[in-house]
Amino acid sequence: MPRLTFWYEFASTYSYLAAVRIEDAAVAAGVEVAWRPFLLGPIFAAQGWTTSPFNLYPAKGRYMWRDMERLAAEQGLAPIVRPDPFPQNSLLAARVATIGVEEGFVAPFTRAVYAAEFARGYDIASAETIGMILASLNLDAMAILDRARTDLAVKDALKATTAEAQALGLFGAPSFTTEDGELFWGADRLDQAIAWAAARG
Amino acid sequence: MPRLTFWYEFASTYSYLAAVRIEDAAVAAGVEVAWRPFLLGPIFAAQGWTTSPFNLYPAKGRYMWRDMERLAAEQGLAPIVRPDPFPQNSLLAARVATIGVEEGFVAPFTRAVYAAEFARGYDIASAETIGMILASLNLDAMAILDRARTDLAVKDALKATTAEAQALGLFGAPSFTTEDGELFWGADRLDQAIAWAAARG
Numbered sequence: 001m002p003r004l005t006f007w008y009e010f011a012s013t014y015s016y017l018a019a020v021r022i023e024d025a026a027v028a029a030g031v032e033v034a035w036r037p038f039l040l041g042p043i044f045a046a047q048g049w050t051t052s053p054f055n056l057y058p059a060k061g062r063y064m065w066r067d068m069e070r071l072a073a074e075q076g077l078a079p080i081v082r083p084d085p086f087p088q089n090s091l092l093a094a095r096v097a098t099i100g101v102e103e104g105f106v107a108p109f110t111r112a113v114y115a116a117e118f119a120r121g122y123d124i125a126s127a128e129t130i131g132m133i134l135a136s137l138n139l140d141a142m143a144i145l146d147r148a149r150t151d152l153a154v155k156d157a158l159k160a161t162t163a164e165a166q167a168l169g170l171f172g173a174p175s176f177t178t179e180d181g182e183l184f185w186g187a188d189r190l191d192q193a194i195a196w197a198a199a200r201g
Numbered sequence: 202m203p204r205l206t207f208w209y210e211f212a213s214t215y216s217y218l219a220a221v222r223i224e225d226a227a228v229a230a231g232v233e234v235a236w237r238p239f240l241l242g243p244i245f246a247a248q249g250w251t252t253s254p255f256n257l258y259p260a261k262g263r264y265m266w267r268d269m270e271r272l273a274a275e276q277g278l279a280p281i282v283r284p285d286p287f288p289q290n291s292l293l294a295a296r297v298a299t300i301g302v303e304e305g306f307v308a309p310f311t312r313a314v315y316a317a318e319f320a321r322g323y324d325i326a327s328a329e330t331i332g333m334i335l336a337s338l339n340l341d342a343m344a345i346l347d348r349a350r351t352d353l354a355v356k357d358a359l360k361a362t363t364a365e366a367q368a369l370g371l372f373g374a375p376s377f378t379t380e381d382g383e384l385f386w387g388a389d390r391l392d393q394a395i396a397w398a399a400a401r402g
Contacts, residue, residue, distance in 0.1 A: 005248075009263075047258055057248055057370070057372060059370045059372040060372050062370060063370065063372065063384060066383075066384070067385075067386070067390075070383075086399075099202045104252075106275070125318045163343055169263060169264065170260070171258060171260040171261050171264065180270075183264060183267070184268075185264055185268070186389075188387075188390075189268075189389075192275075194269070
C-alpha cells in the first residue's frame with residue numbers, strides 16, 4: 001500500500017482539521033497513513049518566531065479563527081472553541097503520541113486530543129486532560145503519563161522526529177510527505193496529497 | 202447578481218492561479234466579480250516585512266515554487282517560470298489595471314500580465330511588456346501608459362484601494378470578500394468564496 005506521512009503539531013488549529021479526516025480519506029484511496037507528531041516550536045524559533053504567526057500577525061490571526069469556524073462547519077465538526085492560552089503547550093501530548101506511534105494508539109489519541117482542545121477548550125498541557133483521554137481509550141493512563149515524563153527514549157524520539165521534519169523542509173503544520181519526496185503543506189492540501197500518494201506512491 | 206470582490210497583487214504567484222479561473226467559475230455560479238488590483242508592499246511593510254515572505258523564509262519559498270508547479274499542472278497551465286527578480290515590481294501593472302477597472306479591460310489585462318510573468322518570465326515592471334500586452338488587447342498602449350505614469354487620479358485610486366484592503370484586514374493575496382463581510386484568503390479558497398457569495402451574497 002502506498003504511504004502518506006502526516007506531520008502534525010498538537011497546538012496547530014489546521015492540523016486538527018486534517019487529523020479528524022485523514023484516516024477515512026486515505027483508506028478510501030487505498031493509502032496508508034504514518035502519523036508523525038512533532039513540535040513546531042523549534043522550527044518557528046529557527047525562523048525567528050517566538051510564538052505562533054497567528055499571534056505575531058494579528059490580521060492573520062483574526063482571519064485564521066474565522067476560517068476555522070467556516071471550515072469546521074463545512075466538515076460537520078463542533079463549533080471551534082479557542083483554547084486559552086493559544087497556542088497550547090503541546091509537549092506532553094506530543095510525547096504521549098510518540099508512545100502511541102510505538103504502541104498503536106496514536107490515531108484515536110490524536111483525534112481525541114484535538115477534540116478536547118478545539119471543540120471543548122481543554123488545556124492539553126495538563127496531565128489531567130491527557131490522562132482522561134488515555135483512560136477513555138481504555139489505556140493505562142498512569143503508566144503512559146509516567147513514561148512520557150521520564151523515558152529518555154520517548155524524549156529523544158520526539159526530538160528526532162522534529163529534527164527530521166526540519167531536515168525535510170517542513171515549516172508549518174499540518175504537512176504531508178510522500179514516498180517519492182513530495183511535500184504538501186496545509187489541511188487544504190490533504191486531498192491532493194492523498195491523490196498524489198495513491199497515484200505514484 | 203451577488204458579487205465577489207477579488208483582491209490581487211500582480212507580484213503574487215497564487216493570485217495568478219485565481220485570476221486565470223475566477224471569471225469562469227463565478228459565471229458558472231451566477232456570481233459577478235469585482236476586480237480590485239492592490240499593492241501588498243505597504244501591507245507587508247506594516248507587518249515589518251521588506252520583501253515577500255517567500256524570500257524571507259527560504260523553506261516556505263522553496264515549497265511555494267513546487268506547490269505552484271503542481272497546481273499549475275493540475276489547472277492545465279503552462280509550466281511555471283520564475284520571474285527575475287522575484288517578487289516583480291508591480292506598480293506599473295497595478296496602475297494600468299486601475300485604469301482598466303474604470304475602462305472595462307481589467308480582466309483580460311490581468312490574465313495577460315500574469316501569463317507574461319509566470320508562464321513566460323517577462324519583466325512586468327517594464328513599459329515594453331505592459332505596452333505589448335495592451336496592444337495585444339487592441340488598446341491604445343501609449344495613451345494608457347502615459348496616463349498610468351502621470352495621472353494623479355490613477356495614483357490616488359490605487360492608494361485608496363490598497364488602504365481599503367488594509368482596512369478590511371487583508372494580509373495577503375489573493376483575497377476575496379463578500380457583500381456580507383466575509384474574507385477568504387488564498388487561491389485554494391476561491392471555490393469556497395464563490396459558493397459563499399452565491400448562497401448568501
